[in-house]
Amino acid sequence: MSRTAFINARLVDPASGLDVKGNLLVADGKIADLGPDLFSDGIPDGAEIVDCRGHILSPGLIDCRVFTGEPGAEHRETLRTASLAAAAGGVTTLIVMPNTHPVIDDVALVDFIERRARDTGIVHIHPMAALTKGLAGAEMTEIGLLKEAGAVAFTDGDRAVANAQVMRRAMSYAGLFGALIVQHAEVPELATGVMNDSELASRLGLSGIPAIAETIMIERDLRLLETTGGRYHVAQVSCAASVEIIRRARHNGLNVTCGVSAAHLALNENDIRGYRTFFKVSPPLRSEEDRKALVAGVADGTIDVIVSGHNPQDADAKRHPFAEASFGAIGLETLLPASLALVHDGDVPLTRLLGALTFAPADLLGLQTGRLAAGLPADLVLIDMGMPWVVESARLRSTSKNTPFEDRRVQGRALRTMVGGRTVYIHGDGGH
């Protein structure tokens, strides 16, 4: 019976609001017990002792929007390399998108992801399945069978389901299984540009993607949701107006949730200056006013989850004039420090922030993790809130190095990551 005793920890369980000094015992891959008084009679014999030195012991992070290249584009990222990056970033569960070759739109392919994840990954990996066959936006996939096979939600990934009739039927049908639909909210005809539609875009001579490309799609889907029922989640909101729309819809009792990427909380369109393609992401980085509204959305709970939006692109896809470069930025290893900046800035309380990275995504996807509670899997991360470090792309574990945080000074990082009772990352260890 393997046991690990975390002592001198600052136990933070966002779900219960717990934030106390104390200890935690892991036995047989599960959290056995925790609390301020645990080990008052001594630490159990034979347990590995981890002295947390007052650092935060939190449920491991759950990142529900990760793109990899497996299957089909393994040179960009495999499930294994993504899991290495995740472990180093304190992420114990990552959810991969179906935008692969082939597309994850069939039970056999969900099985493939689950098996490869089990055999090669060092953190939990679950797939979202495609909502429409081949991501073509026309015919719905086998939502029931895919869900039984292990798909945690249904999405066309970085493509919007543009056809209103298709979305209406998918929402209606998915309700039968309680399946979650995740939308990349964007009207394709309005989203032909390459960055936020703004004065800056005009100065750079780049075509813009207006905020209405996002808000119109969200408004449309919410109208559909009113008639069909079901569960609807906006993968990533990018602008103030979207936050306001969702805030209002929730007030009116609609079952809508949404996420935001850590990059959108930390950066804005001005970072693009000089045509820096690593800041070309979808949805686009928007104005500082939008960024502030997103932060406020996290603070007041309108925005449920924070994601990395991890999207590895190789150098060849980014070494182009801005308009021709591909969209996407990696983010697994910067998810935690980019998010913690909101706490350091005093904009979001710590438990609220960690909640958006732990129990909120767990609840959204129905995962039995994301909390510090006896009996749950020991998916844990030990966090040094204040540790300063510089993001060096060469040292990141992702195969692709397209990080928008390159050479940035950030604060806070994972010291140790545990998945199912197994230590998968120790900071400064050089290995896993």
Place this chain on the structure above:
Amino acid sequence: MAAENGDNSLAAPLDTCRIPESALYNAALMTSAEKQLPPIFPHRHLLGIEGLSAADITALLDLADTYVEQNRQVDKKGSVLRGRTQINLFFEASTRTQSSFELAGKRLGADVMNMSVGSSSVKKGETLIDTAVTLNAMHPDLIIIRHASSGAVELLSQKVSCSVVNAGDGAHEHPTQALLDALTIRRRKGRIEGLTVAICGDILHSRVARSNILLLGAMGARVRVIAPPTLLPRGIDRFGVEVFHDMRKGLEGCDIVMMLRLQLERMSGSYVPSQREYFHYFGLDYEKLGHAKPDALVMHPGPMNRGVEIDSAVADDINRSVIREQVEMGVAVRMAVLDALARNLPNELRI
């Protein structure tokens, strides 16, 4: 040859903006041994008007004035670029601009090579950086680049070791066009400051408009833009211009009327309903021109769509139209730009 000369011009401070008399009048007559001309332009590349000071612009225009005179002589050939290699790298076809740069380089004594790389013939972008790196290995001193993507020229400037001139990048900038427009205006009106200039037409897709707005603003002109809302970029009101949707109101009291080309494919319903309707409301004819000052000049960067954005009679009116003069100024301005940038190039071999 230059290596023998101990007086390296690069040692002089680059922030000098006043042009010494010797630079103004003798540049064309100097031999290569004497070509240690003082620097007048504190930039390595000319990627756009953005970032240039009024003094930078004035220095280039002053130098260009001397080249206008040189180009009107029987012997037009100078030697300030003798021994230098200039490559015109055009990813987007342009007869006018390319021949203007070619002539400018040749009249200054440079070896000029033209490379036209049709954007459609290469897989977009893929060979872009490779092409630049390959050309750079041939030791050019100046590369003139046009590309259909905004920012492409800046990207390439980071990959080469020579000076780069932007000959137009996407909808971003076309600095030598703005400079030649400014030279034309300054020679005709004696000044730029205080003039009212209307830029009319497809502002949205126009790099000429962006460079002109920046340059004219920096030189103290009042700039107006006149276009239907579908052809105006987002946030144009924050560019320091006045926005008009009505030609007659917009042209009221203008000293300069600058027309822009409207691409034919944008006239069939996507941005404006038809050629006919566009000309009716936004085409320049004598009636609309009548609202500008009586001595207002008409300009167009070319090539013109006669009968679409400009009436043929207006375009050919020698009393109002300076369109042909713009072409002449284009060569002189490009000579000034090449000369100014070459003065900052190393004059000694570095191994």
